[in-house]
Amino acid sequence: MEENHSILDLQVDQTASKNLSDATRWAKFLSVTGFVCMGLMLIFFTVKQSEIISGLSRVIPGFTDIGSFGTLITVIVIATLIGCLLMYFLFRGSILIKKGIETKSQEIFNSGLASLKNYFMTYGILAIIGLISNLASIF
Amino acid sequence: MEQQNQNQEADLFGLSIDTTGRAHLTEAAKWARFLAIVGFVFIAFFAVFAIAGGSYIANMFGRVNPYNEISSGITTGMTVAIITYYLCIGLLVFFAYLFLYRFAVNMRMALHGNNQELLNRSFQNLKILYRYWGILTVIGLIFFALIFVIAIMGRASM
Numbered sequence: 001m002e003e004n005h006s007i008l009d010l011q012v013d014q015t016a017s018k019n020l021s022d023a024t025r026w027a028k029f030l031s032v033t034g035f036v037c038m039g040l041m042l043i044f045f046t047v048k049q050s051e052i053i054s055g056l057s058r059v060i061p062g063f064t065d066i067g068s069f070g071t072l073i074t075v076i077v078i079a080t081l082i083g084c085l086l087m088y089f090l091f092r093g094s095i096l097i098k099k100g101i102e103t104k105s106q107e108i109f110n111s112g113l114a115s116l117k118n119y120f121m122t123y124g125i126l127a128i129i130g131l132i133s134n135l136a137s138i139f
Numbered sequence: 140m141e142q143q144n145q146n147q148e149a150d151l152f153g154l155s156i157d158t159t160g161r162a163h164l165t166e167a168a169k170w171a172r173f174l175a176i177v178g179f180v181f182i183a184f185f186a187v188f189a190i191a192g193g194s195y196i197a198n199m200f201g202r203v204n205p206y207n208e209i210s211s212g213i214t215t216g217m218t219v220a221i222i223t224y225y226l227c228i229g230l231l232v233f234f235a236y237l238f239l240y241r242f243a244v245n246m247r248m249a250l251h252g253n254n255q256e257l258l259n260r261s262f263q264n265l266k267i268l269y270r271y272w273g274i275l276t277v278i279g280l281i282f283f284a285l286i287f288v289i290a291i292m293g294r295a296s297m
Contacts, residue, residue, distance in 0.1 A: 009155035011153065011156075016258060016259050019259065023269045023270075026270050030276060033280070104153055106154060106157060110160045113163035117164070120166075
């Protein structure tokens with residue numbers, strides 16, 4: 001196995017461990033809350049779909065056809081999946097970083113950092129897509 | 140013998156930000172900084188629209204009742220309240236992006252200069268960021284739970 005350790009590496013000392021442990025505790029709470037909210041939103045749309053359709057058809061003319069409803073469902077499902085993916089990265093990152101700190105396992109700690117990186121990267125890509133779509137709608 | 144030395148090194152130093160971890164944190168800091176800057180720009184636009192929107196509402200109501208001093212006073216008060224409300228929301232979100240930015244910038248400088256203090260400060264900002272969002276989430280959940288309970292009680296009493 002390739003040795004990545006060096007005496008000159010930055011250390012995860014007591015202060016950093018404490019800060020990271022606290023951060024991962026809150027991150028885990030946020031990710032679990034996110035999952036629950038996403039699930040509740042899906043359940044709400046499933047249970048109240050007829051009321052939502054009638055409400056939207058009053059606001060948006062021509063919404064009553066199956067194609068529009070199918071598009072709405074697709075958008076909701078995609079948005080929920082993306083949200084769940086973000087929460088998954090945050091949850092996984094928090095669990096692995098905490099476990100890495102507790103067991104002093106460099107590999108698990110690095111896996112946690114990878115998940116954290118993926119979380120920020122996914123958020124960043126979504127932000128770029130959002131910016132481009134907003135700019136496109138303006139121009 | 141080599142395995143023993145490696146284990147001793149790990150025990151001596153505990154966890155470290157090795158080459159792999161460094162790569163992950165560099166990338167994370169890059170994206171976090173981008174998100175924070177986008178967030179700052181978004182909040183600036185949001186603040187401008189909040190003030191402009193409030194002034195527009197004041198103008199509209201002023202034209203409807205230009206001679207009624209009491210109603211124009213109420214309208215001005217409501218407009219100020221609405222603008223203040225949205226600016227407060229903007230301020231809350233601003234602080235979250237500030238902590239994210241500080242995490243990213245400190246991490247970048249820490250990895251660049253191999254600075255332990257900056258690394259710790261970066262993780263501290265990450266902790267504050269998640270704690271901040273966590274507390275706001277708890278407040279939001281309590282608020283929604285209260286509304287839900289009041290709605291159910293209202294329906295039950297009818």
